Amino acid sequence: MTSYKTIKDVAVITIENPPVNALSLAVREGILDGLSRASKDDTVCAIVIIGGGRTFPAGADISEFANGKAFTKPLPQIIEKIESTQKPIVCAIHGTAFGGGLEVALGCHYRIASTRSKVGLPEVNLGILPGAGGTQRLPRLIGVWLAAEMICSGKPIEAVDADAKGILDDLVEISSLESVQTEYDKLLDAAITLALRVKNHSLEGKRVSQLKVEPVSDFFYEQLALQISKNARGMNAPLQALKAVKASAMFPFKEGMQREQQILGRLFVSSQAKALQHIFFAERQTMKIPGIDMKKGVPIKFVGVIGAGMMGSGIAINFIKKGIPVVLIDAEQEFLDRGVKAIEDYFKGRVKKGKTTRFLADRSLGYLRPSLHYEDLSNVDLVIEAVFENLDVKKSVLKHLDEICKPQTILCTNTSTLDIDQIASATNRPDRVIGTHFFSPANVMRLMENVAGSKTSERTIASVMQISKTISKIPVLVGNCFGFIGNRMLFPYNNQANALLQEGAFPHDVDKVLYDFGFPMGLFQMSDLAGNDIGLHIRKAQGIVDPSQRDPNERYVSTTADKLCEMKRFGVKSSKGWYSYAKGSRKGRPDKEVMDLIVENSKAEGFVRRNISAKEIEERCLYALINEGFKCLEEGMAYKPGDIDIIWIYGYGFPPQKGGPMHYADAVGLKKIYDSILQYGKADPKTSAWKPSKLLEQLASSGKKLAKYWTKKLKAQSNL
Numbered sequence: 001m002t003s004y005k006t007i008k009d010v011a012v013i014t015i016e017n018p019p020v021n022a023l024s025l026a027v028r029e030g031i032l033d034g035l036s037r038a039s040k041d042d043t044v045c046a047i048v049i050i051g052g053g054r055t056f057p058a059g060a061d062i063s064e065f066a067n068g069k070a071f072t073k074p075l076p077q078i079i080e081k082i083e084s085t086q087k088p089i090v091c092a093i094h095g096t097a098f099g100g101g102l103e104v105a106l107g108c109h110y111r112i113a114s115t116r117s118k119v120g121l122p123e124v125n126l127g128i129l130p131g132a133g134g135t136q137r138l139p140r141l142i143g144v145w146l147a148a149e150m151i152c153s154g155k156p157i158e159a160v161d162a163d164a165k166g167i168l169d170d171l172v173e174i175s176s177l178e179s180v181q182t183e184y185d186k187l188l189d190a191a192i193t194l195a196l197r198v199k200n201h202s203l204e205g206k207r208v209s210q211l212k213v214e215p216v217s218d219f220f221y222e223q224l225a226l227q228i229s230k231n232a233r234g235m236n237a238p239l240q241a242l243k244a245v246k247a248s249a250m251f252p253f254k255e256g257m258q259r260e261q262q263i264l265g266r267l268f269v270s271s272q273a274k275a276l277q278h279i280f281f282a283e284r285q286t287m288k289i290p291g292i293d294m295k296k297g298v299p300i301k302f303v304g305v306i307g308a309g310m311m312g313s314g315i316a317i318n319f320i321k322k323g324i325p326v327v328l329i330d331a332e333q334e335f336l337d338r339g340v341k342a343i344e345d346y347f348k349g350r351v352k353k354g355k356t357t358r359f360l361a362d363r364s365l366g367y368l369r370p371s372l373h374y375e376d377l378s379n380v381d382l383v384i385e386a387v388f389e390n391l392d393v394k395k396s397v398l399k400h401l402d403e404i405c406k407p408q409t410i411l412c413t414n415t416s417t418l419d420i421d422q423i424a425s426a427t428n429r430p431d432r433v434i435g436t437h438f439f440s441p442a443n444v445m446r447l448m449e450n451v452a453g454s455k456t457s458e459r460t461i462a463s464v465m466q467i468s469k470t471i472s473k474i475p476v477l478v479g480n481c482f483g484f485i486g487n488r489m490l491f492p493y494n495n496q497a498n499a500l501l502q503e504g505a506f507p508h509d510v511d512k513v514l515y516d517f518g519f520p521m522g523l524f525q526m527s528d529l530a531g532n533d534i535g536l537h538i539r540k541a542q543g544i545v546d547p548s549q550r551d552p553n554e555r556y557v558s559t560t561a562d563k564l565c566e567m568k569r570f571g572v573k574s575s576k577g578w579y580s581y582a583k584g585s586r587k588g589r590p591d592k593e594v595m596d597l598i599v600e601n602s603k604a605e606g607f608v609r610r611n612i613s614a615k616e617i618e619e620r621c622l623y624a625l626i627n628e629g630f631k632c633l634e635e636g637m638a639y640k641p642g643d644i645d646i647i648w649i650y651g652y653g654f655p656p657q658k659g660g661p662m663h664y665a666d667a668v669g670l671k672k673i674y675d676s677i678l679q680y681g682k683a684d685p686k687t688s689a690w691k692p693s694k695l696l697e698q699l700a701s702s703g704k705k706l707a708k709y710w711t712k713k714l715k716a717q718s719n720l
C-alpha cells in the first residue's frame, strides 16, 4: 500500500492504494513504517510523501468508518507523527488531495502541488468533519475566515486558488495535455529539489499546529451559521464543523483537537453520517448491475438528437460540452433556430458567469450541427429522440430512424412514462432500443433513468450507461414499467397529498410538512413549478379524468387538480396554480379561490373535513412512496435499494441527509412502516397504493433490514 525508496538522500514514501489512494489502515501503517525508516537512516536528509498513480490520497477510507477499522492507528495520530518528525517532510500533491489527504498535507512541513490538482475538505458531505486535525490546522495556516468557508462548504478548490490562500508553498506548472505520468515525474522532481533545498532549515514555523490563530468576531460565526442554515438546510455537519473551527481560535492546539474529536465522535455515529455515506457508495454502485458487463459497451463518438425543444437542446448541450459531435434535428426551421439559440445562450451565460472561457464555449458550439434532414443521422452511433410525449409520435420517429440509421446505431427514446417495448416494436432492432429518461432541465439535472426493454441487449445497456457517465450524468438502470421508478413512485406520493386535501388539509399544510422533512419544496409547489397541465396530461393518458372511464373501486383524488387546469391555473407560468404568484416570482401565496374550491370539492365528494396532524401528512406521503419503492424492487424494476435512493435524491429532492426513501425506511423500521400502511389501508380501502408490498411484509415480519437483505441476495446471485 506504500513503497519506500531514496533518491539523492531524500526518502520518498509513495502511497499506492488505487484508484484514489484512500488512507486505509495498510496505508497508514505504511506511512508510519516509512517515517520510521527515514528517521533512523542517517543518510536520509529529508522526506517526500507522494501519491502513486493518478492522485494524492482523496481522503480517509470511507469504508473503514462502518467497520471500525478507522480507529486502529487512527489518522490523527499518523499526522501528528508526520508533523513531529525531525527531518523536513515535503508533500507533493497531484490529482485530488481531499479530506484526510489534505489533512496529511497539512501535517507536512512543506506542500507543493501540480497546477492541475485540487484540494478540499469535503467531509461535511459525508456527515462528518475534517477530524484528523483539519479543523485545527487549516485555520492556523490560512486564517479562520477562509478555513471555515472551505470546511463548512466542503467545496474543493483549484491548486492555484489554494496557493493564493496560503495552503501551498509552491506550484508545479503542468499543462492539460501532459500525461499523468509526466505530471507525477515533474512533481516528484520538484519535491526532491525542494526537500534538498530545505534539508538543513529549521522546522520552526513549519509545524502548522504551532502557528497562532487570529481570532475573529462572533459576528462572523453568526453570519456564516446563518448562511449554512440556508444553503445546507437540515444538515448537521457544517454547523458542527463551524463549532470545531471556532475552537481553533479559542483554545491551544491540543485542546482544540480534543474539541474536534468530541464533535467528530458525535457526528460519526449520527444517522445523517450513515445516510450520506450510504449515498456516496450508492451513487458509485449504479454502474454495477448483476448480469451486465459494462466492458461490453461500444464507444459512442457521434450522436443525433431529434427535437430542438427545451429537452432536445438540453440533451445536446451535454454531449457537445464533452466534445462529442451532435446532429440536432427538427422538422421546422423556426424551431431549430430557437433550439440553437437556446444552446448558444446557455454557453454565453457560462462565459459571462466565468464558468468557462469564450474559446471553450466556441469549441463546444463547433460540435453542434443543426439540420432539418433525418438523412444526416445515417452515420451516428446513438440517437436520442426528444419529441412530444405520445406513443404514436414516438413510434413513428423510431420507425423512421430505424430505416435511416446504420444497423449498429442505438436508438434512444426520451420518455418519462411510455412503454419502451411498444416503442421498440416499431423497429427491426428492438435489441438496440433503450429508454433514456433525462430530467429537466436536461443540461443541469444529473440523474438519468436508463430504461431497459425486454429485448434491449447487454451491449446496448452497457453502451448507454457508459456514455451517460461520460457526459457526467448519474445513470440508473431501471425496468420498463409505467413511470419507471421515479415517476412511478411519485404517483402514490402525489396521490396521498391530494387525498389529504380532500380530507381536510390545504396545499400549504402538506407542503410545509414536506419542506420541514427536508424536501426543497412541497409537492404542490413542485407541481406549480413543473406546470399542472403535465399531471393532467398523464391522468388523461391513464384514462382516469373522465369519470365514466374510471375504475369505480379506486378512489379518485384529483378533482381539484383537474379543475385548476380548467381554470387555467397551470402554476408559476400562469402566475396562479395551487398558489398565486406575483408576476415574475416563484414564491407562491395561499389563494382563497383554491382553498374554497378544495372545501367545496371535499363536500361534493362526501368528505367531512378534519384537522390532519403533521405526523399523519408525513407518514401518508412518505409511506405510500416507500411502499411503491418496495414493489419496484420485488418486481425487479429497480435493481438495488440504493438505485431508488439515488433517483429520489437527484431527481426529486429527497433530503440526502435522510439517505433516500429506502435507506430512510430501514432507519424508521420496516415493521412500523408496514403496520402504518395496513392501518391507512384499512381506513381507505379504495386506494390500491395502500396494498402492502410483499417484500415489505416479508422483511417486516422477519425483522430484517432491507439493505442487509438485498446485499446478501445480490451476493448469492453473483455466486450462482
Ligand SMILES: CCCCCCCC/C=C\C/C=C/C(=O)SCCNC(=O)CCNC(=O)[C@H](O)C(C)(C)COP(=O)(O)OP(=O)(O)OC[C@H]1O[C@@H](n2cnc3c(N)ncnc32)[C@H](O)[C@@H]1OP(=O)(O)O
Residues within 6 Å of the ligand: 019, 020, 022, 058, 059, 060, 061, 062, 063, 070, 071, 074, 075, 076, 096, 098, 099, 100, 101, 122, 123, 126, 128, 129, 130, 131, 132, 261, 281, 284, 285
Ligand atoms: C481516536 C480518534 C479516531 C478518529 C478516526 C478518524 C478518522 C478520520 C476522520 C476524519 C478525517 C478524514 C475524513 C475523510 O477523509 S472522509 C473522505 C473525504 N474524501 C472524499 O469525500 C472524497 C471522496 N472521493 C471522491 O470525491 C471521488 O472519488 C474522487 C473525486 C476522488 C474521484 O472521482 P472519480 O474519478 O469519479 O472516481 P470515483 O468517485 O468513482 O471513485 C473510484 C473508486 O474509489 C472509491 N473511493 C473514492 N474515494 C474513496 C474514499 N475516500 N474511501 C474509500 N473509497 C473511495 C469509490 O467508491 C470508487 O470505488 P468503486 O465504485 O468500487 O470503483
